[in-house]
Amino acid sequence: MIVDAGLWVIRTSCEYLRNMLDRGIWTPDMQLGVNISPKQIHDPGLITSLEHSLKSYDINPDMITLEVTENLLIDDFESVVDKMKKIRDMGTRFAIEDFGSGYSSMIYLKRLPLDILKVDREFIANLNSDKDTLGLVESIMMVSRHYGLDGVAEGVEKREVLEVLRSLGCDKYQGAHFSMPVLLDKFQKLLVA
Numbered sequence: 094m095i096v097d098a099g100l101w102v103i104r105t106s107c108e109y110l111r112n113m114l115d116r117g118i119w120t121p122d123m124q125l126g127v128n129i130s131p132k133q134i135h136d137p138g139l140i141t142s143l144e145h146s147l148k149s150y151d152i153n154p155d156m157i158t159l160e161v162t163e164n165l166l167i168d169d170f171e172s173v174v175d176k177m178k179k180i181r182d183m184g185t186r187f188a189i190e191d192f193g194s195g196y197s198s199m200i201y202l203k204r205l206p207l208d209i210l211k212v213d214r215e216f217i218a219n220l221n222s223d224k225d226t227l228g229l230v231e232s233i234m235m236v237s238r239h240y241g242l243d244g245v246a247e248g249v250e251k252r253e254v255l256e257v258l259r260s261l262g263c264d265k266y267q268g269a270h271f272s273m274p275v276l277l278d279k280f281q282k283l284l285v286a
Contacts, residue, residue: 095130095132095133096130096132096133096136099129099130099132099133099136100133100138100139100142100146102127102128103127103129103142103143103146103157104142104146104149106125106127106146106157107146107147107149107150107152107157108150109277110125110150110152110156110157111150111151111152113281113284114152116281118281118284118285119284121153121156123156124155124156124157124158124186125156125157125158126158126159126160126188127157127158127159127160128159128160128161128190129159129160129161131161131162131164134161134173134176134177135169135172135173139176139180140176140179140180140183143180143183143185144183147183147185153184154183154184154185155184155185155186157185157186158185158186158187158188158208158209159180159185159186159187159188160187160188160189160190160211161177161187161188161189161190162189162190162191163189163190163191163192163201174204174205174206177205177206178206181206181208186208186209187205187206187207187208187209188207188208188209188210188211188245189201189205189207189209189210189211190211190213190247191211191213191214191247192210192211192212192213192233199236202236202240202242203240207240207242208242208243209242209243209244209245210233210236210237210240210242210243210244210245211245211246211247212230212233212234212244212245212246212247212263213247213248214247214248214268215248216229216230216233217230217246217247217248217249217254217258217268218248218250218254220254220257220258221251221253221254221257227257230246230258230261230263231261234261234262234263238262243265244262244263244265245263245265245266245267246258246263246265246266246267246268247267247268248267248268248269249266249267249268249269249270249271250268250269250270251270252270254270255270
């Protein structure tokens with residue numbers, strides 16, 4: 094059922110974006126991250142469904158960032174790369190989540206059509222108390238810059254960690270320090286505020 098649920102999420106995300114664009118609370122330079130599962134990326138209908146959702150709601154493809162995890166890449170690497178390139182050629186962006194926690198390989202960064210590298214929250218949680226972790230995150234930020242990727246820190250919960258990340262040149266974050274997950278109505282009110 095994950096494929097059907099995932100397609101519903103993409104379609105609903107496009108619907109919500111259209112609504113927020115029409116209301117003037119979302120701007121064309123903003124992106125919405127949508128998680129997709131490994132099963133979805135292997136679904137032969139993914140590209141057609143994505144195109145249909147984008148066209149139906151008149152959403153510019155570069156407003157969507159599809160977020161994938163490293164375990165997506167275990168099976169049929171070449172096929173995954175090919176499909177990701179086709180989707181990226183449409184204008185949709187890709188982020189790799191939880192980088193460093195699974196099957197990370199620098200070859201992924203070289204061969205995958207990625208735009209964003211999201212550092213796993215496990216590294217971020219110990220950032221200001223563990224020199225080895227600090228070194229790893231600093232290295233990941235340097236690698237992301239080398240490959241022209243935006244580095245995003247996941248799981249930022251403390252101001253002290255935020256300051257360390259800023260000193261490492263990481264300027265994009267997500268986590269409870271900023272906001273816990275909220276329902277759509279509250280999210281839209283935050284956009285207007």
